Amino acid sequence: MPKQKNRSKRIYSLLIWKNLLFDSIYTILLLLFYWLAWRLIDTITYIGQLRTNLPLLALCAIVILSLLCRVFWIYRKQRFLLESDRSIVLTNENLCIGEKKFPLANLQYIRTYRKGFIFRFKNNILIPVEGNQDISFLKGKAKIPGLWLLALAVFLLITVMGAYKVYYNATDFHGALSWRLERMASEERAKLGSDNFYEVGIEGIIGAVDDKVGLEPYLMTDSLEIEFDEDGTMTSIYAFINGYDENKVHRHNYLIYNNDGGDNVIVDKQEWNDDRYPYVPENDLKYVLDMMQSIPVQEVVEQKGEKHNAIMYKGVRDWAFPENLQYVTRDGEIYPPDLGSVSGPTISLYVPGKEEEITPYRYVWKE
Incomplete structure (x- = not known):
């Protein structure tokens, strides 16, 4: 019956945050509204129209903040692992942490990473398992490769492109922001x-x-x-x-x-x-x-x-x-x-x- 020692708080936190922010349904929603926010910022810096665009930008910010709060709430639900010194035990039927058992029948899918796995159970429960564990007996469960690097790349691309557009609109009279900055300077x-x-x-x-x-x-x-x-x-x-x-x-x-x-x-x-x-x-x-x-x-x-x-x-x-x-x-x-x-x-x-x-x-x- 394979066992693994309880992960350190830092490693466990990083795994959970990586999965929630860059490898979940929340990732898609966050990237979508993040992209939309940059589009609105681009429009504001290019042509202005603050009365129309500022409320939409504020709405995007509220949605993003709400999604982040939801992600943090899910993360808080996992704190019993951080506060526990008990080992995680994987059997053919359950994943056990001390006396608490998580039936593998409730396992929705396994997210695979280079150094381990994230077991996702119902009710948004995420449990990391070391990569040296034998999970071959879980053939019936979906194993999804971790795509967090792709999500991170998309996030950085949106940020760089958005920042470039704002910079472009702020220079050489290309946009409303450029005119406004020029007026402020003069x-x-x-x-x-x-x-x-x-x-x-x-x-x-x-x-x-x-x-x-x-x-x-x-x-x-x-x-x-x-x-x-x-x-x-x-x-x-x-x-x-x-x-x-x-x-x-x-x-x-x-x-x-x-x-x-x-x-x-x-x-x-x-x-x-x-x-x-x-x-x-x-x-x-x-x-x-x-x-x-x-x-x-x-x-x-x-x-x-x-x-x-x-x-x-x-x-x-x-x-x-x-x-x-x-x-x-x-x-x-x-x-x-x-x-x-x-x-x-x-x-x-x-x-x-x-x-x-x-x-x-x-x-x-x-x-």
Whole structure:
């Protein structure tokens, strides 16, 4: 009646973990959801869509965690072997550990490894048996070669391929993650000192940005918009500014924004080394700053009595009708134009969403 000494705790644990994690039905499920998780991570890093993909990724993580908990629970059921000093005895009818008997009639299959066997009984009971034991009398029981190395290879392949895809999406602007990392590296946060547009103004915003990142001597824009409440509290800031050096060579672009309110703006500074955007004097930011020194924004807002208002600048504009049009001069004079078309750098003061109902006030630069 062959006997084997009880395996050491370390060897027994390794055999059980190897079988459960890399050689069982749980292996297939774990690999499937592990692969799916990497696919979702690839999608997130490539195109984003966080609202759709993050819940699915969280679900995969929950399933994987649940499977691992199940595997650990099965492993815990085997602890009586770890805590026992009694020998394992294999007979023609039973596998015995001390007084506890496991009928071989309940043996489902035998997993064979290079140095031993794993006997799998009903109720997820796994018992290791040394490889020098004679199991030839168990001819009627299925003997399945251990495939844990194959499962481990698949796991490593999924990991390497998934990590490579994420790395690819994170470099050279191949995916959304790359753009996000680039923005994180180039973004700065500039403090305005106040969230009130009447106090800060566009000049205060540009000054704060200049203090933070250092602007070129020539600045050009045709895209600037600031939304604020009736009391002046800013709710949204957006500006895209081109920076030019002393020779009026394009050097940087600046994306300035804040969609969450508060007394700060995010500045995304990007280097630019071509002449795709030549300097256009008519779109120089100085016209916006000069006009804003004279435009009575707070007074107009109070007259309209609307809760939400906005300032917008889109560069040089042409106007065929003079309604609510005002010239603004370098000396600060504001007066209506004569009848006829009007053209020039234009600031609009309007009520968002009510442009058709309430005609915006438009201020046009006049030399």
